[in-house]
Amino acid sequence: xxxxxxxxxxxxxxxxxxxxxxxxxxxxxxxDAQHRNLQPAVDSLLRAFDLExxxxxxxxxxxxINRNDTSYSLGPHMQEMLQLSLRIARESQGAFxxxxxxxxxxxxxxxxxxxxxxxxxxxxxxQLTGAxxxxxxxxxxxxxxxxxxxxxxxxxxGYSVDLLGAFLEEQGIQNFLVDIGGEVLARGxxxxxxxxxxxxxxxxxxxxxxxELQDVVRLTDLAMATSGSYRKFYEQxxxxxxxxxxxxxxxxxxxxxxxxxxxxxxxxxxxAYATVLMVLGPEKAKAFILGRKDLEAYLIFTNEDGAxxxxxxxxxxxxxxxxxx
Ligand code: ADP
Ligand code: MG
Numbered sequence: 001x002x003x004x005x006x007x008x009x010x011x012x013x014x015x016x017x018x019x020x021x022x023x024x025x026x027x028x029x030x031x032d033a034q035h036r037n038l039q040p041a042v043d044s045l046l047r048a049f050d051l052e053x054x055x056x057x058x059x060x061x062x063x064x065i066n067r068n069d070t071s072y073s074l075g076p077h078m079q080e081m082l083q084l085s086l087r088i089a090r091e092s093q094g095a096f097x098x099x100x101x102x103x104x105x106x107x108x109x110x111x112x113x114x115x116x117x118x119x120x121x122x123x124x125x126x127q128l129t130g131a132x133x134x135x136x137x138x139x140x141x142x143x144x145x146x147x148x149x150x151x152x153x154x155x156x157x158g159y160s161v162d163l164l165g166a167f168l169e170e171q172g173i174q175n176f177l178v179d180i181g182g183e184v185l186a187r188g189x190x191x192x193x194x195x196x197x198x199x200x201x202x203x204x205x206x207x208x209x210x211x212e213l214q215d216v217v218r219l220t221d222l223a224m225a226t227s228g229s230y231r232k233f234y235e236q237x238x239x240x241x242x243x244x245x246x247x248x249x250x251x252x253x254x255x256x257x258x259x260x261x262x263x264x265x266x267x268x269x270x271x272a273y274a275t276v277l278m279v280l281g282p283e284k285a286k287a288f289i290l291g292r293k294d295l296e297a298y299l300i301f302t303n304e305d306g307a308x309x310x311x312x313x314x315x316x317x318x319x320x321x322x323x324x325x
Pocket of ligand 2: 153154155225226227270271272273274275
């Protein structure tokens with residue numbers, strides 16, 4: 001056995017902490033030779049981010065945009081999220097649409113109790129919807145109508161995971177796992193040389209059912225986000241309405257796709273494309289992913305008999321860990 005000299009590095013013990021952000025949990029695990037506690041810095045980064053992109057913070061840039069208070073100035077994060085949103089709206093032929101805010105509110109997913117709006121209300125709100133209803137000019141958003149509202153919920157959570165990842169890298173940390181509400185970024189490996197592993201949740205029967213895993217995915221330098229219709233929905237007259245809106249109809253999507261997990265070059269992209277897949281439904285979602293070299297996906301849907309079925313894109317197959325027990 002070799003003698004331990006003073007130069008010898010201590011075995012790396014991961015730093016782990018969790019907290020609350022954006023109405024959900026966050027959890028960080030990283031290997032740092034100095035074993036620093038970066039939680040206060042992470043908390044203030046997330047708070048600063050909410051001051052830009054949160055719909056629930058009255059002073060946020062996004063809330064200012066929505067109430068036509070032009071005293072804001074778009075910062076780099078807002079600029080990037082808006083540009084990404086416009087790009088993905090184009091690529092998805094409008095399935096991704098951050099102007100769905102008024103429709104989301106009418107259906108009651110934003111601030112009000114879920115209830116079915118009148119068709120006339122939906123029709124008039126569709127006049128305020130579509131990526132063409134706004135553009136970025138310098139440090140401002142210009143809307144085609146003052147009633148247009150933006151909703152970054154389908155991309156901001158993923159984007160904030162990327163921000164925390166970039167922050168850890170700036171601190172010289174190369175091996176980490178960042179998770180905000182199930183949107184994850186993994187870099188490097190664990191200290192024993194093994195890959196990070198992330199669970200894909202089995203769709204639950206009810207919003208408060210305990211979380212169970214459907215499968216486990218190995219993530220090395222990978223970004224993953226999941227959108228699901230099974231946790232956030234409400235039921236009226238036996239129909240489940242999800243919180244993802246199909247911008248073509250103004251209605252929440254009601255098809256058989258229960259959850260879509262996407263792996264992409266960043267968590268922001270994964271987050272946005274997961275929403276795109278939820279709008280497209282299982283068949284179109286498969287075709288969309290097969291046409292994209294930069295995206296992988298794991299879909300869970302119900303078949304004609306009402307049983308769960310999964311579909312894994314070819315590039316992801318070898319990342320699935322079989323021994324989930
Ligand atoms: P989750 O990860 O919680 O399943 P998503 O990432 O799919 O959620 O984001 C859903 C949220 O995005 C909705 O609550 C709504 O605010 C907004 N949204 C709904 N439909 C769309 C859409 N077609 N395009 C962009 N954003 C949407
Ligand atoms: Mg999303």
